[in-house]
Amino acid sequence: MRYARRFLAPLATVAVLAAPPVLADGPVCAPVTKVPLERHLRQLSLDLLGRPPTYEEYQAIRAKGEVTVEDVRAMMEQEEFYARIRAYHRALLWSNINSSVNNNNNSRLYGDGSATNALSLRSNSSVQLRGVNNAGCDSYLAQDVCNARQDPHADPALPATAAACAKERYDERGVPNPVSWDYNTNYYTCTPLSVTDCSATSLGADAKYLYFCDMRRVTSGEDAGKLKPYLCKPTSANFSAEVLDGAGKVVAFEYPDAPSNVSVKRLDRCTLNLSLRNGVKGSYVPQTGCVQREGYVTRPAPFWNAGGPEVRVCAIEAQTRAANPWTLEPCTTSRFNNDRSCGCGEGMARCESSDNNGSTHRARVKAINTEPELIAESVIRRDEPYYNFLTTRRSFANGPLAALYRDPQQGVGVFNVARPKDPSVLPDIPYAEADTWKEYVRGPEHSGVLTTPSFLYRFPTLRARVNHFYGAFLCKSFVPPDNARQPAAEDACNRENNLAKRCGCSYCHATIEPTGAHWGRFAERSAQFLDPEHFPRYDPKCRDCALSGNTGCNNECGQYVMQAYDGDGAQSLGMLKTYLYRNADEEANIDGGPELLVERMLQTGDLERCTVRRVWQEFLGRPMSAEEQRMYLEPFAQEFARDGHRFKALIERVLMSDAYRRID
Incomplete structure (x- = not known):
């Protein structure tokens, strides 16, 4: 009716001039003015294909004199239409998980696999593997060939045989050992020397610091890759006491009278020997104050470049173990990038590509x-x-x-x-x-x-999944009624843990919670399916852990109720979390999954009505007015259902309506 308002004043004038008042029974609506043929075609082409018509398409439609339903159907067979459909559903589903998946880059490899830049983990992982962030291995020394030392003045003589080399370069169970070291500049200040090596002769008066003379690789300039000597001493003046060996060489710096809250009280000279975490063999940590690097090995190209040339890979990352050979801790979880014994797996599968853009x-x-x-x-x-x-x-x-x-x-x-x-x-x-x-x-x-x-990632919780389903497919939102009342703060109902029953919350959650159960077999904050074979409804081991106070249960019960906050929770220990506070009907929803939810919604007509509203909004660029809802919503929804829910038929119906063609 709003389109008739522009004609209402002239009509009223005519009525005054005429003898009897012709508007006694109400206003008279003016005829609907439709867009011209060319504009109609342009409108359809932009809406369906995302582009204006071609000259040939204009000529063809002028020759016909009208746009027919066959023309609309022909447009909906073009590839541009399906690109338009993909964009429509991208917006409907909010298909973008860029901010929904946490990637800390700890599994990203750096380097290019070349002779000077072996593939390696260099983010936070390298702190546990080599002693400092952003440290790769020694790309110049092969792990399996003992033919050179980076610091021959401080390290033992090279092994004389292949067997001795293997024993030095790997521990008894094949875990790579360091082949070179550098002093960690987080602890030391390293000053370049004007000599060519770290021999006692070259050091002269500083010969007692022989073990703290560090042959370091130059990282840039014309000398990039070459070894240059640096004299490294603790940055902190607190390490003022020098510890000497029998030959008068400094082997450590100590912090005299260090307070009890200081964790590092002694800095020992760097060697090729790893430290043990808590004395556990196979649980290695780099020596404090040292960057301890293993060498490189040559491997086939990783999975993202399969068939490409062989690459140099750091010996730690090149490993393919499923578990630490000493502790038997798994390498098949995210802990692989902090365990020196694990590596990236077959084809480097556990790691990500080496380019800096990820x-x-x-x-x-x-x-x-x-x-x-x-x-x-x-x-x-x-x-x-x-x-x-x-x-x-x-x-x-x-x-x-x-x-x-x-x-x-x-x-x-x-x-x-x-x-x-x-x-x-x-x-x-x-x-x-x-x-x-x-x-x-x-x-x-x-x-x-x-x-x-x-x-599942975009909507990480059961409640978020329900909320988007209702908004996108039912055109409904969860808001409490206008007469909703919150009880007094001291009311015991406020302490009800089941939100479907809690005062003030139940207005929405009495629907949200049962509906969310349809995703009950899909873990929250992930896209994991909780297969009943591996995640039974009840796990007695988890209950036993919970009762003993071991709520972590060796990381095996993260999906189960391990703590009780009320009577229902106490009865549910060891039960899959999604079954907490569920009745029989809700448990049936868990078994039926989202498919059951869709089947139920098809019985209400809400899915059809919402789809009509969304298609209307998409192609007319605005919501239905109240009058348009009266005229079109229910008939279009019913015809959509009778048509077998054919989406293109619904689009066709909207585009051929008078509302689409009139001048707005």
Whole structure:
């Protein structure tokens, strides 16, 4: 009716001049003025294809004299339309996990694998592996060849045999030992010397500091890579006492009368010997004040450059163990990058690419963001019932995504995703083919886009998943009623831990909590499926740990109730967290998964009405007015359902409506 207002004043004037008042029964609406043919075509082309019409398309439509439903259908068969559909669903699903996945870069490799820059972990990991942040291995000394020393004046003579070399370069169970060292400038001030080596003759008056003369690699300039001597002494004046050996050489600096709260009271000369953490063999830590570097080995190109030339890899990172050979602690978790015995695994699978922009991580994130868009597109391209995109097991993978899903060691410590039980279902796509997408069928636990890593990471809690489902697909939000009342602070109801029952919270959570149960088998803050085979509803071991006060239970019970805050919690110790405060109906929701939720919502008509509203908003650029809701909402929703929920048919119906064609 608002389009008639521009004509209301002239009509009123005519009425005054006429003999009998013709508006006695109400206002008369002016005819709807529709956009011209060319503008109509331009409007359709921009909305459906994201571009203006071509000259040839203008000519063709002028010859016909009108835009027909066949023209609209032809546009919806073009690839540009499906790109438009992907963009629509990207916005609908908020498909962007860039800020949802924490990647501290501890598993990123640096270097280029060349003769002077071996691949190595150099972020926070290098503190535990070599003694300081941003330290790689010695790219100039081979781990398996004993033919040189960086500091021959301070280190023992080179082993005379291959067997002796192997014994020096690896411990008894094959863990790499250091081959060179440098003084850590966090503890020492190292001054360059004007001599060429660290011999006692060259040092002269400073000969007693022979062991603190450090042959260091020049990092830049024309002498880059060459060894130059530096004399290193503690930066802190507190280390004023010099400890001498029998030959009068300084072997340590001590902090006399150090306060009890000082952790470092002595700085010993650096050697090739590792320290033990808490005296445990195999649990190595670098010597305090020293950067202890292992050498390099040559390995095939890593998985992200499969088939490429061999590369130099630091001996620690080149290891492929599944567990520390001394302590048996696993190397298959994020702790691998702090354990000298683990390494990056087969094909460097546990680590990320060596370029400084983190291309491996970016490729995985981009692929995860794209997966739900392709699921939605495939449903619409095949003209299937639209809500199949919320329930189908069909999905798509490209090279980076197939590799991530196939190999449990890829992305360890960064991504925790539901991987197929049978990796053979995944398409065989080389990692490098990021633009190649192939279809495959996921397991029965999956339900369309609602169980993709994109959705699960973007909405990390059960409540967040419910909230977005209601907002995106039902056009509803959770707000308490206007007459909602909060009880007094001292009311015991405020201390109810079950939000579905807590005063003031139950207005929303009485719906949120049961609905969230549909994602109960998908862990929060990850995309992990809690398979009943490995995560039973109740685990007696976890209950025993909880009762003994061992709430960590060796990191095996993170998904289980391990502490009790009320009676229900006490009865639920050792139970999977998602079952806490659940009744029988909610437990059925857990078993049914998101697919059951979609099936139930299809019985209410809310899904259809919301989809009509969203398509209307998308193509008319504004919400439905109250009058348009009366005229179009319910009829379009019912016709959408009768049409088999065909999304293109709904778009067609909206675009052929008078509301779309009129001048606004």
